[in-house]
Amino acid sequence: MERLIYVSTAIPSLAGGDVFDIIQKSSLRNPDRGITGFLCVVGGLFFQYIEGDTSALDKLLGDLAHDPRHHSITILGRWAADKRAFPAWKMKRIHLSQPITQSADFIAQLRTLGIPEDAVRKVEQYLAVRQD
Ligand SMILES: Cc1cc2nc3c(=O)[nH]c(=O)nc-3n(C[C@H](O)[C@H](O)[C@H](O)COP(=O)(O)O)c2cc1C
Numbered sequence: 001m002e003r004l005i006y007v008s009t010a011i012p013s014l015a016g017g018d019v020f021d022i023i024q025k026s027s028l029r030n031p032d033r034g035i036t037g038f039l040c041v042v043g044g045l046f047f048q049y050i051e052g053d054t055s056a057l058d059k060l061l062g063d064l065a066h067d068p069r070h071h072s073i074t075i076l077g078r079w080a081a082d083k084r085a086f087p088a089w090k091m092k093r094i095h096l097s098q099p100i101t102q103s104a105d106f107i108a109q110l111r112t113l114g115i116p117e118d119a120v121r122k123v124e125q126y127l128a129v130r131q132d
Pocket residue numbers: 022025026027029030035039046048060063064065067069070091
């Protein structure tokens with residue numbers, strides 16, 4: 001069992017309906033794949049946290065790499081895990097209360113959700129470098 005978090009860049013023409021479609025299809029497929037996690041779309045970026053067996057994560061990463069709805073996938077962190085942080089989330093869409101420019105609020109919200117601290121730190125580091 002592993003967990004990982006990545007960031008990618010959504011294509012400019014991405015519409016709300018595309019995200020709905022991704023969430024809907026993922027929620028149907030992920031139980032069979034043994035994958036749980038969340039997806040957050042903010043400021044033209046996807047942040048996705050996924051957990052499952054190594055082979056399931058590798059397979060999904062392979063699919064994601066070929067998905068034309070985003071590009072520049074950067075894995076921020078990948079860790080071995082004893083258990084799932086979000087066993088009930090087939091692929092939960094996280095809505096932000098603040099825009100990404102308020103990165104401290106974004107980070108606080110991630111913590112509130114109960115995302116493992118090492119993953120929160122990676123997002124924090126990514127946003128700090130990006131805003132410099
Ligand atoms: C940001 C993003 C997140 C995605 N997350 C998942 C996911 O959690 N599970 C999943 O099965 N597909 C997910 N997809 C879709 C896959 O990239 C891919 O389209 C799908 O797994 C395979 O689809 P196909 O069998 O129709 O080719 C995601 C796509 C994007 C752009």
